[in-house]
Amino acid sequence: MTDYRKLAESAGLDAQLEDRVVPQLERLEAVFRPLATSLAFAAEPDIRFVAAEDAE
Amino acid sequence: MTIAQAGRALRERRISSVELTRYLLDQIGRLNPEINAFLTVTGDLALDQARRADAGLRAGADCGPLHGIPIALKDVFCTRGIRTTAGAVQLSENVPDYDAAVTERLSAAGSVMLGKTGMHEFAYGITSNNPHYGAVRNPWNPACIPGGSSGGSGAAVASGLAFAALGTDTGGSIRVPASFCGTVGVKPTFGLVSRFGTLPLGFTLDHVGPLARTVRDAALVLDAISGYDPRDPATRRRRKEALCPPPSVSLSELCIGLPANYFFDRARKAVKEAVVRAASLAESLGARVTTVTVPDMEGLTAVHRLILLPEASAVIGKFHQRRGELGADVRALYEQGRLVSAVDYIDAQRLRTEFRRQFARLFESIDVLLTPATLFSAPRIGQDTVDVDGVPEDVRLMTTASVRAINVLGYPALSMPCGLDPGGMPLGLQAIARPFDERLLLRVAAALEDAGISAIGRAPLCAPTPFSAQN
Numbered sequence: 392m393t394d395y396r397k398l399a400e401s402a403g404l405d406a407q408l409e410d411r412v413v414p415q416l417e418r419l420e421a422v423f424r425p426l427a428t429s430l431a432f433a434a435e436p437d438i439r440f441v442a443a444e445d446a447e
Numbered sequence: 448m449t450i451a452q453a454g455r456a457l458r459e460r461r462i463s464s465v466e467l468t469r470y471l472l473d474q475i476g477r478l479n480p481e482i483n484a485f486l487t488v489t490g491d492l493a494l495d496q497a498r499r500a501d502a503g504l505r506a507g508a509d510c511g512p513l514h515g516i517p518i519a520l521k522d523v524f525c526t527r528g529i530r531t532t533a534g535a536v537q538l539s540e541n542v543p544d545y546d547a548a549v550t551e552r553l554s555a556a557g558s559v560m561l562g563k564t565g566m567h568e569f570a571y572g573i574t575s576n577n578p579h580y581g582a583v584r585n586p587w588n589p590a591c592i593p594g595g596s597s598g599g600s601g602a603a604v605a606s607g608l609a610f611a612a613l614g615t616d617t618g619g620s621i622r623v624p625a626s627f628c629g630t631v632g633v634k635p636t637f638g639l640v641s642r643f644g645t646l647p648l649g650f651t652l653d654h655v656g657p658l659a660r661t662v663r664d665a666a667l668v669l670d671a672i673s674g675y676d677p678r679d680p681a682t683r684r685r686r687k688e689a690l691c692p693p694p695s696v697s698l699s700e701l702c703i704g705l706p707a708n709y710f711f712d713r714a715r716k717a718v719k720e721a722v723v724r725a726a727s728l729a730e731s732l733g734a735r736v737t738t739v740t741v742p743d744m745e746g747l748t749a750v751h752r753l754i755l756l757p758e759a760s761a762v763i764g765k766f767h768q769r770r771g772e773l774g775a776d777v778r779a780l781y782e783q784g785r786l787v788s789a790v791d792y793i794d795a796q797r798l799r800t801e802f803r804r805q806f807a808r809l810f811e812s813i814d815v816l817l818t819p820a821t822l823f824s825a826p827r828i829g830q831d832t833v834d835v836d837g838v839p840e841d842v843r844l845m846t847t848a849s850v851r852a853i854n855v856l857g858y859p860a861l862s863m864p865c866g867l868d869p870g871g872m873p874l875g876l877q878a879i880a881r882p883f884d885e886r887l888l889l890r891v892a893a894a895l896e897d898a899g900i901s902a903i904g905r906a907p908l909c910a911p912t913p914f915s916a917q918n
Contacts, residue, residue, distance in 0.1 A: 398786045411779040415841075416786060422749040427794040436796035437803070 547644025626875025760784025
């Protein structure tokens with residue numbers, strides 16, 4: 392898992408800001424990491440970011 | 448009064464656009480000090496546009512359904528010569544020298560711009576409790592938030608200060624204020640409406656759409672602003688089709704999905720009941736209603752956040768030296784985005800493709816999915832947490848739990864009123880359809896509206912109807 396506390400310290404965040412930032416990222420990572428790990432080796436993003444249909 | 452009713456009155460010379468505009472400007476003067484829906488009122492411009500609209504009609508130059516209709520714009524759309532702040536103090540002196548694509552299109556459609564509506568700072572939040580320009584208040588209860596980030600647009604429409612307003616939706620910012628303020632709000636398919644000249648938040652998640660009092664009003668505005676624009680590479684070259692549903696619509700041969708998982712897990716009882724009632728109504732109108740299992744919404748919501756955090760930090764990063772002036776909530780999000788790795792961002796984009804496949808499969812068996820738009824009615828201003836099964840949860844994350852993930856897919860979705868909670872605050876129904884199937888989405892919504900699902904009355908802080916509404 393990512394050490395967000397360390398990253399926040401390196402970024403120079405003060406303790407109060409760190410406490411607002413780090414727990415949110417940690418909770419997010421707990422959901423996201425297993426999904427990211429499950430990605431197929433060759434899975435590609437759709438760099439057009441459009442929704443399914445091509446131009447007519 | 449609807450846009451169509453006002454349009455008929457204008458064409459039959461029962462009222463002029465100038466009279467309509469002057470009336471609304473007076474009402475804005477009366478109600479805006481309490482609601483704070485408008486950040487900038489463009490009275491002189493509006494009256495000038497209204498005079499031209501009246502002259503056009505007299506000369507037989509009719510620009511269509513929005514001709515002479517007063518509309519408001521969220522303060523995120525560039526307006527030539529008029530301050531455009533995105534609710535940010537860093538942009539308090541920003542006066543663009545060009546119009547956004549949607550500003551141009553509304554102008555070409557003959558509409559009248561009343562002003563720019565208030566919003567959450569940088570469109571990055573759902574309260575519209577702006578630390579620099581003041582809190583926007585909910586016309587149903589001024590102690591409550593109107594939702595956000597297009598809170599001023601929702602409040603302006605709900606309080607009868609504009610026939611419609613434009614908003615942007617990056618993770619629910621049209622549908623949340625629509626739900627909390629008891630209006631219709633449409634987030635169209637990604638690529639249907641040009642974002643050119645719209646101050647960005649998340650490049651791959653931002654959508655532009657209307658908020659209005661009725662489904663057909665929203666459809667008329669969406670019709671006017673949609674279409675290909677070479678200045679926005681995401682817009683599609685599609686044949687333009689009229690989106691406004693006919694006066695009488697049927698739901699026969701349609702299949703409506705009702706989710707078995709996720710959406711109702713943490714919804715308030717009144718919300719669950721209202722959405723189920725809407726599905727039953729759809730069934731009584733001829734639709735087949737089926738229960739469906741939706742893909743991992745928790746995961747899709749996480750993907751949204753992993754995409755938006757760094758995209759928004761890239762945008763706001765332009766003002767990195769002034770980050771100390773950000774409100775506490777936006778500052779925390781800005782710093783979060785700077786700590787997300789590039790690898791995680793790219794993996795989120797890869798997962799986005801996978802989720803799109805899963806939703807495409809789901810929509811092979813249904814035409815429209817009905818869900819709550821928000822899991823509860825509008826929280827109070829300053830409320831940071833909301834109680835969910837006895838656990839205090841972050842109000843921002845809970846408010847967007849039903850809507851945020853849809854932006855990752857780019858699917859069209861709307862929120863429409865579907866009842867009031869025991870405290871008398873509006874509840875929103877979300878309907879979601881396949882990409883570029885706005886016609887069907889609006890048809891389903893119009894059928895439900897015609898059947899009375901949205902008959903919630905008027906907000907207590909609402910301007911009286913300008914003149915006797917006659918069909």
